[in-house]
Amino acid sequence: MTGGRVLVTGATGLIGRHLAAPLAARGYEVVALSRKGGGLTGDLLADPEGVAERAGASHLIHLAWHDAPTARMTAAENLDWTVASLRLLRAFARHGGQRAVMVGSCAEYDWRGAGHLTEDAPLTPQSPYGAAKAATGLAAMGLAPALGLSLVWAxxxxxxxxxxxxxxxxxxxxxxxxxxxxxxxxxxxxxxDFLHAADVAGALAHLLASDATGAVNIGSGQAIEVRAMIGELARQMGREDLIRLGARPRPKDDPAVIEAGITRLAATGFRPHYDLKTGISAVLTAEKAHA
Known part of the structure; x- marks a missing residue:
């Protein structure tokens, strides 16, 4: 299932900025919506109907969400985005939409359990953000058939x-x-379980073009120690001496392991491009280019 006109919300975000290339490679015409300007204009919270009507898209990748870096997990605005996302989905279907990939979060799961999380693991989120994402996903997946939509909840x-x-x-x-x-x-x-943002974007584009439906985890399938990520980043920057491991306490309820079960994703044929070293190198190269 490739080609068509795809509305991308949150197009300039950490994931969205990497979507244009993999979508174009699959023959999609991209209509980007972002609060930072450029592309399609419109207020998704205030007027999701108008956004969907102006986009006239057959496909949708919905990434936009409340993105305050310090309060994202607890902000009351998460509820606003649940409402806006479901209104957008209904409007998208009303204006000719056929296929949608909406983006949830691993924060929907219960992080107090075994740590390896498959799509059928309990949804017992520990934050307002996770709860809002879980509610949106359950409603979207439940309503998609009635709306005449094929839908993935990533x-x-x-x-x-x-x-x-x-x-x-x-x-x-x-x-x-x-x-x-x-x-x-x-x-x-x-x-x-870490994955480069470009690989997450590549997975979303891949899922859009596939015939997969329902919930699909996006990850590497292999959790690593956070200190390994930190150490590799500092090593490539040549300043391992500046990293002070253990200088900050971990939260008392910080889970030991959070790892994605990726059987459903792997079954679609998707494979990430980056490993740990090449992914970090790509980040640093991009940072230098924009310094």
């Missing part, structure tokens, strides 16, 4: 990439190390 795990805003791991480390300042980190023993 759940990315932990991602990294160039241009991270303050409050994210890579962005804070790169900024601190570049300034020659010591960077306080936790012990980094917690294990997380």
């Amino acid at each position: 759940r990315p795990f932990f991602l990294y990439g160039p241009g991270e805003p303050p409050g994210r791991l890579f962005g804070d480390i790169i900024k601190g190390v570049s300034a020659g300042r010591p960077v306080d980190c936790t012990d980094g023993l917690q294990r997380r």
